Amino acid sequence: MSQSANSAQSSVNCFRFPIRVYIEDTDAGGIVYHANHIRYMERTRTEWLRTSKFEHYWHQQDYNFVVHDISMKYHRPILMDDLLTVTARVISCKSASFSLQQEIYRDEILLASGLVTIACLSKDMRPRKLPEALKEMILEQLALEQQSLQKAQR
Amino acid sequence: MSQSANSAQSSVNCFRFPIRVYIEDTDAGGIVYHANHIRYMERTRTEWLRTSKFEHYWHQQDYNFVVHDISMKYHRPILMDDLLTVTARVISCKSASFSLQQEIYRDEILLASGLVTIACLSKDMRPRKLPEALKEMILEQLALEQQSLQKAQR
Amino acid sequence: MSQSANSAQSSVNCFRFPIRVYIEDTDAGGIVYHANHIRYMERTRTEWLRTSKFEHYWHQQDYNFVVHDISMKYHRPILMDDLLTVTARVISCKSASFSLQQEIYRDEILLASGLVTIACLSKDMRPRKLPEALKEMILEQLALEQQSLQKAQR
Amino acid sequence: MSQSANSAQSSVNCFRFPIRVYIEDTDAGGIVYHANHIRYMERTRTEWLRTSKFEHYWHQQDYNFVVHDISMKYHRPILMDDLLTVTARVISCKSASFSLQQEIYRDEILLASGLVTIACLSKDMRPRKLPEALKEMILEQLALEQQSLQKAQR
Numbered sequence: 001m002s003q004s005a006n007s008a009q010s011s012v013n014c015f016r017f018p019i020r021v022y023i024e025d026t027d028a029g030g031i032v033y034h035a036n037h038i039r040y041m042e043r044t045r046t047e048w049l050r051t052s053k054f055e056h057y058w059h060q061q062d063y064n065f066v067v068h069d070i071s072m073k074y075h076r077p078i079l080m081d082d083l084l085t086v087t088a089r090v091i092s093c094k095s096a097s098f099s100l101q102q103e104i105y106r107d108e109i110l111l112a113s114g115l116v117t118i119a120c121l122s123k124d125m126r127p128r129k130l131p132e133a134l135k136e137m138i139l140e141q142l143a144l145e146q147q148s149l150q151k152a153q154r
Numbered sequence: 155m156s157q158s159a160n161s162a163q164s165s166v167n168c169f170r171f172p173i174r175v176y177i178e179d180t181d182a183g184g185i186v187y188h189a190n191h192i193r194y195m196e197r198t199r200t201e202w203l204r205t206s207k208f209e210h211y212w213h214q215q216d217y218n219f220v221v222h223d224i225s226m227k228y229h230r231p232i233l234m235d236d237l238l239t240v241t242a243r244v245i246s247c248k249s250a251s252f253s254l255q256q257e258i259y260r261d262e263i264l265l266a267s268g269l270v271t272i273a274c275l276s277k278d279m280r281p282r283k284l285p286e287a288l289k290e291m292i293l294e295q296l297a298l299e300q301q302s303l304q305k306a307q308r
Numbered sequence: 309m310s311q312s313a314n315s316a317q318s319s320v321n322c323f324r325f326p327i328r329v330y331i332e333d334t335d336a337g338g339i340v341y342h343a344n345h346i347r348y349m350e351r352t353r354t355e356w357l358r359t360s361k362f363e364h365y366w367h368q369q370d371y372n373f374v375v376h377d378i379s380m381k382y383h384r385p386i387l388m389d390d391l392l393t394v395t396a397r398v399i400s401c402k403s404a405s406f407s408l409q410q411e412i413y414r415d416e417i418l419l420a421s422g423l424v425t426i427a428c429l430s431k432d433m434r435p436r437k438l439p440e441a442l443k444e445m446i447l448e449q450l451a452l453e454q455q456s457l458q459k460a461q462r
Numbered sequence: 463m464s465q466s467a468n469s470a471q472s473s474v475n476c477f478r479f480p481i482r483v484y485i486e487d488t489d490a491g492g493i494v495y496h497a498n499h500i501r502y503m504e505r506t507r508t509e510w511l512r513t514s515k516f517e518h519y520w521h522q523q524d525y526n527f528v529v530h531d532i533s534m535k536y537h538r539p540i541l542m543d544d545l546l547t548v549t550a551r552v553i554s555c556k557s558a559s560f561s562l563q564q565e566i567y568r569d570e571i572l573l574a575s576g577l578v579t580i581a582c583l584s585k586d587m588r589p590r591k592l593p594e595a596l597k598e599m600i601l602e603q604l605a606l607e608q609q610s611l612q613k614a615q616r
Contacts, residue, residue: 022354024189024347026182028234033178034529038497039332046330067496071533077587080182125539176508178501188375189346193486200484209543221342225379231433279385332495336488336542343486388490
C-alpha cells in the first residue's frame, strides 16, 4: 500500500484536494463513519473534473456517470477536525469506463485508499462510449505519467 | 410542549412510525446528530402518505412538494440503538400548503418535536394548489380530530 | 426576512464561510435535501469558533454544546455545484446558552435562513454556565454590533 | 456474481433484513447515492448481531469493531421507495477479524454486492482477539454452511 501511496503523492498527474472533517462526518465511535470516506473521494473527483473544465459532463443530457465498483482499504481512523488531503489519479481508461486510484492523507500519513471505476451510461442506463474530449483528457494524463515514469527509470 | 405532546399521542389522526437508530445517525458526541431528527420526520411523513395511499404524488409529473419551514425543539438526546416512535399529525391546511406537528419518542419520553410546513409547487417551482384528493384527505383528518376534541369536551 | 438578511450581510460581526454543494447533498428532487442546510449551518458555526480561537471548547472534558432549538425558513432551492456563502451572527447570550442568526446565500440571493440556540451542558447532560472566555467573546461581538447600529442611526 | 448471489440467497446461514429507501438516500441523478449502499450493509450487520444476541459487543468497554476493507460492486441502480432485502453471511474468520459477503436485492434482482472485513481493536486502537463468544457464534455459522454444502453435493 505504502508504495502506491508514495507513487500517488509524487505522481505528475495526481490531483490533490483539501477536505475538513466536521462533526456530521463522525459517529459515536469518535471517528469518521466509514461510508463518508467514499463521499470525500467523490467530492475530490468532482473537483478534479472542475479543474479540468469537464464538470459540465455531470450536467449533460446525454451522459450518466455512475460508480461501477469501489475497493476501499481503511488504514487509520480519521478524526473530528482533521484537515485531509484527498487525491485522485487516473490509472486506466476503457471505451466506456475509467478507473482512479484515490488516497486520503493527514499530513504525510495515509489514512485510507480506494480504487474506483466510473462507468459512462446513456440516459436509458446502457453503457455508452466516454465523451471524446473527456477520453482525450484522461489519455493525456495517463501518457504524462508514463513519460514521467520512464524518465525516472533512466 | 408536554401538552401538545400529550394531545399528539392521544389524537385520533396521529400517525405513528417506528424508527431504529443506527451508528450512521450518531456523531462523535455519542448522540444522534441534530440534522438526522429531520430525516426521521420526513421518513415518517412519507410513510403517513404511503398508508393514506397518496405516495404517488411524490412521483407525479405535475407536483413538487418541498419543505417551506421547520421549527424544531430538541428536548433530550437520542442514542445509538434507540427504537423510536415518530408521529405525524396534520394541524392546518391552506390552498397551496399544509402543516404537521411531529414528535419523536423513546417509549413515553418526548425527545424532540417539530412543526413543519410543506408547500406544493408546480414543476417550474411556483406555488400551486394542492391536488384535490390530497386536500380532501387532509381536511378529513382535520375534521376527525375536531369531532374527537368536541366529544372529549362534552 | 429580507431586512434581517440585509442586516446580516452588512453586520460588523457577521461571519461568512464558503460552502460548495456536492451531489451527495442533493436528492432525487434535483435540489439540496432540506436537512443538509442544517449541516451547512453547523459547519459554519464550527469555522466561526475556529476563527475566534474557541474551537477547543468542542473537545473539552467539561463541556457539551448541543443544539437546543432551530427555526428554519427555506426560501429558494439550493442546487448541485452551487458555491454558497453561509453566515453566522450571534444575536443573544444567556448564562447557559446563546443564539445565532444564520443565512445561506448564492451571490446576493437569500436561499435559506435559520435561528439556532446552542445550550451548554455538563458531561452528565445538565445545563451549565458558558465557559467565561467564550461568553466574553460573544458579548464583545454583541457590543460591537450595538455600537455599529448606534453609529448608523446618528 | 450471479452464482455467489444464488448461494447467498439459498445459504443456511444467510441473514436477511428489509430496508426501505427514502428520498434522503437518493441524489440528483435520481438513484441512491453510492455511499448509502454501505450504510444499508452496516444496518444489516447490526441487525444480524442483534438477532444473534451479540449487539452488546458494540457497546462494550474493551472492544472496538471497525471496517478494515470493503469491496463493492454496483450492478443496477437502487430507486426511491424501493423495498430492499439486504443479506449478511459470514464467509471467513481469523483471530482478530472476520469477513462477510453482503448483497442488496429488489425482489430477486441483485442490485449490489460487497465483501466486508471487520477488525476487532482494543480501546487504544490495536488489533486484539475477537471476544470468545462472538468467535464461537461465527464458527458455528461457518460449520453449518459447510455441512449444508456437503449435503447438497451428495
